[in-house]
Amino acid sequence: MSLGGVKNDKMKEKISKIREKMKSEAVKSHEALEAFRIAYLGTKGVMKQLFGDLKEVANEEKKEAGQLLNQLRMDLEAVYAEHKEKLEQTEDLGSNLDLSRPAEDVNIGSRHPLSLVRSEIIEIFSRIGYNVSEGPEIEDDWHNFSALNFPPEHPARDMQDTFFIEKGKEEIALRTHTSSVQVRVMENQKPPIRTISPGRVYRNEAISARAHCFFHQIEGLYIDKKVSFADLKQTLLYFAKEVFGEKAQIRLRPSYFPFTEPSAEVDVSCTICNSKGCNVCKYTGWLEILGCGMVDPNVLEASGIDSKVYSGFAFGMGVERIAQLKYKVNDLRLYSENDIRFLKQFTAG
Ligand code: PHE
Numbered sequence: 001m002s003l004g005g006v007k008n009d010k011m012k013e014k015i016s017k018i019r020e021k022m023k024s025e026a027v028k029s030h031e032a033l034e035a036f037r038i039a040y041l042g043t044k045g046v047m048k049q050l051f052g053d054l055k056e057v058a059n060e061e062k063k064e065a066g067q068l069l070n071q072l073r074m075d076l077e078a079v080y081a082e083h084k085e086k087l088e089q090t091e092d093l094g095s096n097l098d099l100s101r102p103a104e105d106v107n108i109g110s111r112h113p114l115s116l117v118r119s120e121i122i123e124i125f126s127r128i129g130y131n132v133s134e135g136p137e138i139e140d141d142w143h144n145f146s147a148l149n150f151p152p153e154h155p156a157r158d159m160q161d162t163f164f165i166e167k168g169k170e171e172i173a174l175r176t177h178t179s180s181v182q183v184r185v186m187e188n189q190k191p192p193i194r195t196i197s198p199g200r201v202y203r204n205e206a207i208s209a210r211a212h213c214f215f216h217q218i219e220g221l222y223i224d225k226k227v228s229f230a231d232l233k234q235t236l237l238y239f240a241k242e243v244f245g246e247k248a249q250i251r252l253r254p255s256y257f258p259f260t261e262p263s264a265e266v267d268v269s270c271t272i273c274n275s276k277g278c279n280v281c282k283y284t285g286w287l288e289i290l291g292c293g294m295v296d297p298n299v300l301e302a303s304g305i306d307s308k309v310y311s312g313f314a315f316g317m318g319v320e321r322i323a324q325l326k327y328k329v330n331d332l333r334l335y336s337e338n339d340i341r342f343l344k345q346f347t348a349g
Pocket of ligand 1: 176177178179219257260291292293314315316317
């Protein structure tokens with residue numbers, strides 16, 4: 001479009017002059033700010049006049065001139081706002097500044113109890129050479145079951161126990177334990193292996209105070225030449241004392257898992273009543289905290305590890321269970337309901 005119209009040229013000249021002027025205005029007080037507003041944006045101000053001049057611009061050039069004017073008005077408003085903000089800031093710093101005033105509290109929240117316990121357990125095992133391994137929560141049958149020596153008819157493979165991703169397809173499921181991660185580690189690394197696998201696991205359970213459809217586990221795996229059951233017991237005793245205090249004792253009861261042989265369940269002496277008997281330990285003096293055993297040679301072989309050369313142990317525990325004993329939380333649902341009143345009670349250290 002031609003911009004040759006005399007009126008339009010004049011208007012452009014005016015606009016650029018105003019732009020220069022507005023930049024050079026010194027606005028150092030509220031009075032000056034108000035004067036600025038009246039001069040440029042007020043009902044009798046520069047903008048008002050310019051919009052009045054628009055009448056005289058040729059019709060075909062009105063649109064462009066109007067756009068230029070609108071832009072100018074927006075820029076003036078921005079300059080006005082900038083001056084205003086600066087004035088307010090300097091005022092705050094000036095008369096009202098009191099350097100002796102205590103700073104306001106910053107609300108930083110607190111860490112989730114399960115995160116605290118998870119970090120503590122990782123730290124305890126890292127001190128004796130364990131690294132951390134993680135894997136997918138959506139897992140295939142091989143890593144969650146078959147490689148771990150689960151027979152085809154094992155009840156854990158049932159719809160009642162496991163969440164399968166697709167109806168009728170029993171190949172892909174939400175992992176039911178983090179032993180699946182350990183299979184992945186064995187497939188990809190050569191012994192010696194010393195690793196713990198923290199993570200969320202899923203089971204098809206009705207939600208209640210004592211059971212949930214998801215929870216968190218930390219499983220451990222140690223594979224090397226000549227690893228023995230005595231090594232396992234000593235490792236777990238070290239762990240129990242680190243978590244529950246120097247006085248903690250453990251006992252092992254024979255048990256069964258498809259992937260370990262022999263297998264055991266581990267109890268720790270009741271930290272709540274010092275083994276005298278209370279309702280938490282059901283008057284036995286002992287609390288069950290984890291499952292463990294020597295890795296079944298079939299499991300080693302399934303992941304390509306020579307079971308004639310290597311042996312190993314594995315153990316697995318629920319993070320909620322350890323947190324329950326440390327913090328005396330008796331309802332599992334509290335961990336996932338995000339009630340601030342519950343969560344803010346936990347602090348690190
Ligand atoms: N994977 C078992 C569970 O989910 C725990 C476990 C791990 C038991 C390793 C023995 C050895 O319950």
